[in-house]
Amino acid sequence: MSDLAASRGANWTLRIFFVLLVAFLYLPLLVLLVFSFNNGDVTFPLQGFTTSWYAKAATNPALLQSLERSAFVAIASSLITVVLGVLASYALVRRSFWGKPAFAALVFSPLVIPYLVFGISLLVLFTAFDRFLTITMGTYIGLGLHAVVIGHVVVALPYTILTVTPLLERLSISLEEAGHDLGASSWQTFWRVTFPLLYPALLSAFLIALTLSFDEYAIASFLAGSSPTWPVFLFAQLRVPSQLPELVAVSSVILLSSVLLVVIAEIGRRRSERKYAIGPG
Amino acid sequence: MASEETGSRRATAGLLSGPLVWLLVFFIVPVAFIALYSVGGIHIFPTDPREISFEAWHRFLLGHSVYMSLFWKSIRVSLTVSIVVVLLSYPIGYFLALCVKKRKYVLLLVIIAPFLTSYLLRVLAWKVILGDKGVINTALFELHLRSPDHPVSWLIYSQFAVMLVLAYVWIPFVALPIFVGLDGMDMSLLEAAGDLGASRFRTFLRVTLPLSAPGVAAAFIFVFVPTIGEFVTPQLVGGTRGFLFGNAVQDQFTRALDWQSGSVLAFFLLLVVGILMALFGRFSRVRTVRT
Numbered sequence: 001m002s003d004l005a006a007s008r009g010a011n012w013t014l015r016i017f018f019v020l021l022v023a024f025l026y027l028p029l030l031v032l033l034v035f036s037f038n039n040g041d042v043t044f045p046l047q048g049f050t051t052s053w054y055a056k057a058a059t060n061p062a063l064l065q066s067l068e069r070s071a072f073v074a075i076a077s078s079l080i081t082v083v084l085g086v087l088a089s090y091a092l093v094r095r096s097f098w099g100k101p102a103f104a105a106l107v108f109s110p111l112v113i114p115y116l117v118f119g120i121s122l123l124v125l126f127t128a129f130d131r132f133l134t135i136t137m138g139t140y141i142g143l144g145l146h147a148v149v150i151g152h153v154v155v156a157l158p159y160t161i162l163t164v165t166p167l168l169e170r171l172s173i174s175l176e177e178a179g180h181d182l183g184a185s186s187w188q189t190f191w192r193v194t195f196p197l198l199y200p201a202l203l204s205a206f207l208i209a210l211t212l213s214f215d216e217y218a219i220a221s222f223l224a225g226s227s228p229t230w231p232v233f234l235f236a237q238l239r240v241p242s243q244l245p246e247l248v249a250v251s252s253v254i255l256l257s258s259v260l261l262v263v264i265a266e267i268g269r270r271r272s273e274r275k276y277a278i279g280p281g
Numbered sequence: 282m283a284s285e286e287t288g289s290r291r292a293t294a295g296l297l298s299g300p301l302v303w304l305l306v307f308f309i310v311p312v313a314f315i316a317l318y319s320v321g322g323i324h325i326f327p328t329d330p331r332e333i334s335f336e337a338w339h340r341f342l343l344g345h346s347v348y349m350s351l352f353w354k355s356i357r358v359s360l361t362v363s364i365v366v367v368l369l370s371y372p373i374g375y376f377l378a379l380c381v382k383k384r385k386y387v388l389l390l391v392i393i394a395p396f397l398t399s400y401l402l403r404v405l406a407w408k409v410i411l412g413d414k415g416v417i418n419t420a421l422f423e424l425h426l427r428s429p430d431h432p433v434s435w436l437i438y439s440q441f442a443v444m445l446v447l448a449y450v451w452i453p454f455v456a457l458p459i460f461v462g463l464d465g466m467d468m469s470l471l472e473a474a475g476d477l478g479a480s481r482f483r484t485f486l487r488v489t490l491p492l493s494a495p496g497v498a499a500a501f502i503f504v505f506v507p508t509i510g511e512f513v514t515p516q517l518v519g520g521t522r523g524f525l526f527g528n529a530v531q532d533q534f535t536r537a538l539d540w541q542s543g544s545v546l547a548f549f550l551l552l553v554v555g556i557l558m559a560l561f562g563r564f565s566r567v568r569t570v571r572t
Contacts, residue, residue: 004471005379005489007481014376018388021373025395025453028406031416035409088300095293103297106304112502112558113312114510116527117547120534121311124318124325124544131325154308157300186292215399217513222534234401238408238517251402258397266390 029255036249053249063250066233070214073145073229077152078209082202084153085160090194092161093168094176111158119222122151126223143225151219156209163205164198171197204265211258230254312551319544329541337545348529348546355509355526358440362447363504366455367497369448374459374496375489378466389460396453404517407446411437411518438520446514451507455500462496463489498561506554526550 006014036054040047057063088107091097110118126147130140171194179189195202217231224232234251237243317323319337321330341348373392377385395403410416413432421427435441466489474484512527519525530550533543 004468004475005375005481010481011380014372014380017372018376021369021452022391024449025392028403028410028449029395029398031409032402032406084300084303087296091293091296091300095289095296097290097293097297103301106309107300110304110308112506112554114506114527114550114554116510116512116530117315117551118308118311120530120543120547121315122307123534124314124540125307125311128314128323128325150307153303157304211397215401217401218510231399231401234399235513238401238405244405248405251399251405255398255402258399259394261397263390266386 032248033252033255035245036252038245040245053245054253057246057250060246063233063246066228066230067250069145069224069227070230073148073152073220074210074213077149077156077213078206080149080153081156081160081209082206085157085164085205086198086202088157089161089164089168090190093165094173107161108158110155115155115216115218118155119151119219122147122219123222143223144227145224145229147223147225148220148229151223152209152213152216155216155219156212159208159212160205163208164201167198167201168194200268200271203268207261207265207268211261214254214258312548315544315548315551318541319548321541325540337541341542341545341549348526351524351526351529352549355511358444358447358525359505359508359511362444362451362508363501365444366448366451366504367459367500370452370456370459370500371493371497373456374463374493377456378460378463379468379489385464389456392456393453396450400450401513401517403450404446404514407442407449408437408518411442411445413437437518438522440519440523442518442520443515443523443525446518447508447511450514451504455504458496458499458503459493460496462493462499466492502558502561505557509554510550 034046037049037051038046039050039052088103092100092104092107097103123143126141126143130142133140175193175197176189179193180186184192215231216229217235220229220232221235228236234247237247314323318325320335321333321337323329324331340346377389377392381388408415412418413434415437417436418427418432421433422429427433470488470492471484474488475481479487510527510530511525512531515523515525515528526546530543530546533539533546537543
């Protein structure tokens with residue numbers, strides 16, 4: 001079939017182009033990885049092998065704290081996102097209601113807002129709300145991780161819905177109807193029938209939201225206040241050249257873990273598809 | 282029957298309420314807030330103007346402000362990056378969707394994976410590569426093509442650096458919609474075109490390309506939206522020459538602390554993106570209908 005889309009020569013050209021592009025994408029990351037083991041700063045020539053940057057990073061309290069914060073924000077926001085995402089997906093796929101196109105437009109609109117503008121909008125909202133609290137009750141909440149969580153839920157939500165709805169669409173409604181006919185309530189049907197079938201998609205949605213949040217800088221930079229998340233901390237430290245190798249070391253660890261996460265997510269997605277393929281159509 | 286219907290309606294309301302409230306309170310309201318703020322509709326700080334006025338808008342739009350020229354610069358940079366990225370990603374999507382038979386999803390994952398690593402990290406990598414003592418310059422010194430006192434300085438802290446890094450960052454993400462658009466294509470269409478005597482190139486121009494137009498439009502949007510509001514990459518590799526509109530917006534909120542002018546700039550950006558989105562949505566729909 002492949003000769004339909006491209007001649008032999010074109011096929012080879014495309015293949016070479018693919019390899020070149022992969023090299024272009026991965027070489028810079030490889031350079032970073034090399035420098036994380038370099039016994040010197042991040043300039044050539046290389047000074048010899050060391051793992052001291054990793055050891056140093058592991059004992060840097062400010063760095064570890066920022067990682068902890070990011071982990072908290074990522075997990076909290078992903079959990080909320082998945083819950084809200086499942087509710088919205090279920091409504092979009094299984095229910096008909098007034099204003100459905102508008103609702104669909106609303107849930108997907110965070111895909112097309114520049115994060116800069118969204119971060120600023122939330123900053124203005126929280127500041128205005130704090131101002132209101134100060135005037136009326138003499139207290140305020142302030143910025144911080146809760147604000148970052150709130151923002152990340154909004155931007156991750158469309159991705160969750162994009163992950164869950166295709167599976168839900170293909171998931172036979174007769175399974176749910178069977179649950180109903182056998183006397184299960186909607187709630188029971190969801191937990192006993194739909195959820196187990198959706199679970200792999202939920203896992204990949206969760207992991208997508210997790211990686212998105214863990215890495216998100218623009219929104220967090222406006223909302224984190226005095227508790228910088230990892231990307232905010234990283235950005236601030238990039239101006240200090242002596243810190244660079246240490247940051248590169250941590251980043252390499254994160255890079256490898258996120259690749260691992262992606263692979264897990266992909267396996268989960270595949271398994272869910274296979275599961276569906278076996279099930280009744 | 283009637284009670285079942287109200288029950289189901291209540292269940293739908295239950296499903297909708299969570300996402301709806303969250304998005305209204307934390308997405309629509311905040312955006313409405315900056316719109317209001319930009320015309321003095323709300324005041325947060327004592328220095329904020331007390332009455333509604335379009336003065337800040339007027340100053341920005343018609344006052345020959347530096348912000349307007351920065352905006353056009355950002356548009357130029359974003360357009361260039363988006364076009365380059367789409368042009369580079371299209372062959373990849375085409376190759377994976379139509380030419381590769383085995384393991385195409387694995388290969389697709391190879392392309393996408395870098396996107397899921399840290400954004401800052403990928404920008405940082407280029408800082409290491411392009412810097413005055415970076416990979417490229419060191420290589421040039423070693424090959425005696427340049428003396429260490431005169432590194433190629435336009436590699437970093439330039440508009441070139443910003444565009445290169447932005448393209449690098451977005452290629453993996455953009456290959457995806459192009460791939461998806463082509464992957465679902467009916468191969469018998471290509472066969473039919475061939476049977477009717479069209480060359481492969483003609484088939485590509487008349488069949489494949491029009492069919493993939495919605496995917497390309499989506500891809501274009503996927504790069505354009507984030508890059509038009511970009512402020513991180515210019516700060517890291519752009520220097521003063523790479524300063525973009527996004528940096529000006531951020532400056533208003535973090536350094537200049539003129540939130541009203543900042544709201545004008547931010548909301549203006551949102552309007553532009555919204556209008557472009559509407560136009561693009563229309564364009565891609567028209568193409569789908571025609572084919």
